[in-house]
Amino acid sequence: MAAISSEGDLDFNQLKVLARDELIRTLESMPDSKDLVIEPKLMKILDRIAGAQLLRNHGASKIFKLELNSPKTDSGQRMYICRPTAENMKVIADHIKSDKQGGKKTSYTVALIPKKMYICEVIMEEEGVYGDVTFEECKLGLIPLDNDILSLELPEFFKSFYLHGDQSWISPIVNSLINLQVIFHKIPNISSQGRCAKMVLEMTKTIENLQGGVLGDPDHQIGHLFLIDREVDMVTPLCTQTTYEGLVDETFGINCGYCEFGKDVTGTDKNIKLLLNYEDDVFEEIRNRHITNVFSFLKAQAQHVQSGYMKGKNITQIGQMKDFVSNELKDLKQQSKSLTIHIGASEKILQQTTNEPDSKEHLQTEHAILEGIGYKDSFSFIEEKLDRQASASKTLRLMCLLSLTSNGLPSKDFKTLQSHFLQSYGYEHLLTLNNLRLCGLFTEQQSTEVSKLSMSDVQKLADKALKRTAFRAICKKWNLIPKDNVQLQNPSDMSYVFSGVYTPLICKLIEQTLMKSPSSTLEEVVKLLPGDNCTFTRTMSAKGKGSGAAKSSSKVVLVYFLGGCTFAEIAALRLLGAMKGYKFMFATTSIMNGNTLIDSMIDNGKGKS
């Protein structure tokens, strides 16, 4: 298959420039010098768009994190930059009230990312500070995290949509999609799966209709768009990823592209924050590799660097030396710094698997659950983990996986695990378990109990029942669980991202759709998936003549995950792209993994959720 030329790459830089301009416009909306108070979660996002210098150039004097207490400062102008949540508004309102009590005269601008929501005004009004505040919208949509990944960086989307049924974030998603199509032109083929995807698609169509531009654009730079709900495949995020990037995320946590490595990794006495993306040559080489295939590369690379330094030692002539210092030495230094960290990180990851007493069994159990064998053993393994008070979120991942793959647990087991869980971690987690149940992650097999449930519960559960698809049936139809051993070193099967045990369902769905597998098989499986499936192709507008099919851009596929995606899925699709000649681009509400997913569900009643 012919490789995609670099023309096929989308230039995400445009998005970055737009985002920066929007930020500048927002800052300039409050002229002159002002203090910035930024919601901590947004710090990294702003970092990615603009440095502190840029903020300074546009009037930021001091920068604070948004906290419960009003920042101590005398500046007469203050700009808050935050998400349009009720929580933030209350905090800001409290700041203003306490400032007033202290007799401070300050003018306030609240810049909301990505849009102003009505609720913000309502709350400010209820708190009695509406008149003191100027609202400003800062329309930051998708942020380029990498040369093929865009993210809204809205990790809270999953919970608010799937658990609370809150649709407030749909319209920012729709806007992001419309903006993308303004920059990269109308996408001719669109497929969607899931209820959120359906809503997004419908709203997008409505807006396009109003703008009068539904026709395809022959200049399109993206050939196919997939809009997919996270809900379609909840199994994948619960599994332990086995690619390097996935494991780095699960072990150290990657936030907005940045990863902070501790002293044990850096080998020095300070933490190092590293931007992990395509610009880091070493990382780019190993990010998608199976973890077992990383060390050998790093070793070879280390030798290479060493021989590079050696070369420097052997230089005798001044001219050569100068050449060496100015050209190679810098690269070598850069490489060796990056190598040190990645070697440290991979060591730490491998250590973890050996040091934790049950990590091997944990992985084995995970695999057994996926393959649907040894239910009893898996169950008692989980029980044992609970008895030992092993990490709650890791254990919950297994519990949920067990529930998802067997369409809910039998009533007795369901209760046993729950009461074990509560005995270990405390009664409050009744709320956590309730959240998991409502999201369909940890459920009881449906029996005759329906009659006992309240009306709203029946409705909720009926919804969930739809999506608790026959996991086994799908696995079988699409061969998600490979029977043969899968090559992990030079992978040719997407399942390598889970050590050859499981192929991420969404990736398979995309493969099957793109490869135009016989529609009957596709339909059979799609029927089992939650939410509606919808595919449509735009009729092309008359202008321009070249047939779209011949263009390289038709091979550019954008996959938009609604509710988050994992690095494993990204790696799998990158592999698929390399094999089948597609160029995959990713957009997501956030990058997630099993820990972040489970942690977002944990509710011990103390923190406000």
Added chain:
Amino acid sequence: MGHVTADWNPMGEVYFRKSELYSMDRKWQEVADLKKFKIAAAPYGGPIALIRDDSKIMQVKGGARPIVYIFTSVGVQVASFSWKSLRVIHLAWTNTEDLMIIQEDGTVHLYDMLGSHKKTFTMGQDAKETKILECKTFRSFSGTGLAILTGSFRLFVVNNVEEPRLRRMAEVPGIEAAPSSWCVISSERQSHVLLAKENQLYLLDHGGHYQELTLELDTPVNAFIEMSVSFDHRFLALFADTGVFWVGSSDLKKKHCEFDTKSKTRPKQLTWCGGGAIVAYWENMLVMIGPDKDWVKYNVDSDVHLVAEYDGLRIIGTQTHEMLQRVPTVVEDIFKIGSMAPGAMLYEASREFHEKKSEKADEYIRMIQDQLPRAVQQCIQAAGAEYEPATQRMLLRAASFGKCFLSNMKPDMFVNMCQMLRVLNAVRDYRVGIPITYEQLKHLTLPVLIDRLILRRNWCLAVRICKYLKLPETEGESRILGHWACYKVQQTHVADDQIARAIQSKLGDTPGISYSEIASKAWECGRAGLAVKLLEYEPKAAEQVPLLMKMDHDDVALSKAIESGDTDLVFLVILSMKDKKKLGDFLMTLRNQPVAQSLYMQYCRQQNPDMLENLYEQVDDYLEMANIKVSNSCVYGSEKNVKTQIDMLHVAQENYKKGNNEFATKMTEEQIKLLTYQRNMEADLKQPYLNLSIHDTILELLLTNRTKLAEQLRKEFKVPDKRFWRIKIEALSENRDWIELEKFSKSKKSPIGFEPFVEVCYKYGNLTEANKYVPKVPAENRVRMYLRIGVLEQAAEAAFQIKSEDDLNLVLMKCGVQNKQLAAKIGTMKSQLGKNKNTNMG
């Protein structure tokens, strides 16, 4: 046809012409005895309004109420209504062609051109108390302005009657009688009043300041009794009691001329003809005075009314409607007898060619060969300045003829003029009756002309003009259709359905049509049903919802908002519903709209937790109610308020029970029990136990050797053996009580095997103890356990014992380089195993 110059009159260097626009309609002729009426005519060929002038005719007792008539410029009546209110001081038209009727008490009524009342405002208390003496309207920088002189000789000005903000002008000191005359001079930012007290002039502003001005006149005067400002506020004419005119710039700095009329009578009307001349109207006579003291006199047989225009003056009489204007230079150049201007030559050439087929045409063309482009341009411009289509045609034909000799002339100018003339002729037609000139149109702009057609309900013509000129749909056609529809909904005699259908069929999905605006109009007319129907066609929910709310169709509004997916809209509706409805009804509505409900719940979670409980109560969602209580109990828990915490849990338990969740009921019950235990233990043992999990509570107890209590809890909470054993060995190892641990291991058969024993010993750093337990582990697990605690040699042996080459390899891998001895040993073991295997096979 007479010669074009037949109605020209020379005045000094220039010519003026007076030409008839229309002969007035019969209806006008019957009504309009101008002596008896107050009259107001709008500029730009606008409508004319009449009302009986009670000051001129003594009111007959019990006489009929006066009638307000509205006519077009042709004299076709468009509306009339009887005036029931106080005496009318003044009539005037605004710049949007609304009729302004000013009552003597300062109340101002605005009517649209078709006689429907639009709004009312007043000119303040002073006017109300002392009545208005005199009233003037003027074109201000921001619209149409209105100025009044009250009975207390104060002046008040409103700069824009659309947004009336009353400003009191500065007062002239010692004014005890009405000023001799006054007028308003409006500049870019402000309006000033020029006031004459006898022969002393004052310029007043609204900031309380005035400026005294003195005019040096050649002949002394006693008082200025009349004044007039030109259309563009640049020129001013003053008339003195001695019959002398002063004409000059409106800032009084430049004098054009002084002119003695020798008439001491005050003129009936004093009006500028464009910016070129001032026209004074006395009985039967119009006198026009130019800037250089030139003058022309016209006789008039009957009463007339003068209307100042941007480029001239209209004279409305009972029979005819005439236009008086300076002959535009370009027209003069072409038609003046003996003119040698290129345009004139071209015009002649064209006539020779077309009418006489004479070769003289060629001669004329040759004469102006070099100036031909200029000639063509002149003919085109002159056509624009002509009113008669026949003259226009001849001029355009000449232009076209001239163009034949030019190869590189751009056609735009010619085409544009043809188009504009077609539009002008169409609106000048007596059926429309807007006698507007080309210059005026340029000044007024086309969109405004379209607006005026819309006001006159000339939908069809307006649409055709837009289409003909290819105006963008949103500015042109859609806008007109929108207005048409708004008019249509006011036809109360037609059924809702029929109107809705008619509108939809005509408007369809035309871009730029706002159905919500039409619906809004329908609602204003009291047709809620129609409004709802029309809103159905509105594609933008953001437009639908607010109106639906205004009409109290909240439920529909909510559905529409939800459909749109715009959560802000949903919120807007919900919160307004919350205020309007009773709580129960409100909650019931939410119950039927899950999307709205979720949204509102999200809001309540933050802002109004009590409401959240209400919501759940409303839908009998006991489980969620219980969850809230659990959540609350946790908060009290962290505040160490055990009593309330337990109270909360009791409520939660109750609700879980109601919600048929046996499991949660039981768990809650146990938690209450646990808390009670913990509380008592804290009291007894002076150690913190509260809010530990069962596991941790027992662990804490065992760590402090409170075995009995631990046992009690174990039984009470049915802690499984396996867990209890794990807690126990954890506690023992943490306390480094290795003897007790060993005793315990032997107390009965371990339900958890012995691997955990190895683990805990290892965890608390006692390898010897750990080593003790490995042999008790099943053979196949021993290797792993030895490896775990790092005893490689024994691991190797264990592997050898179970004859596992894989395990041996595993151990070998751990050996590394340092332990060569062991590596060798493993090598031997492996080869032995291999041998045995072979022997077995053999």
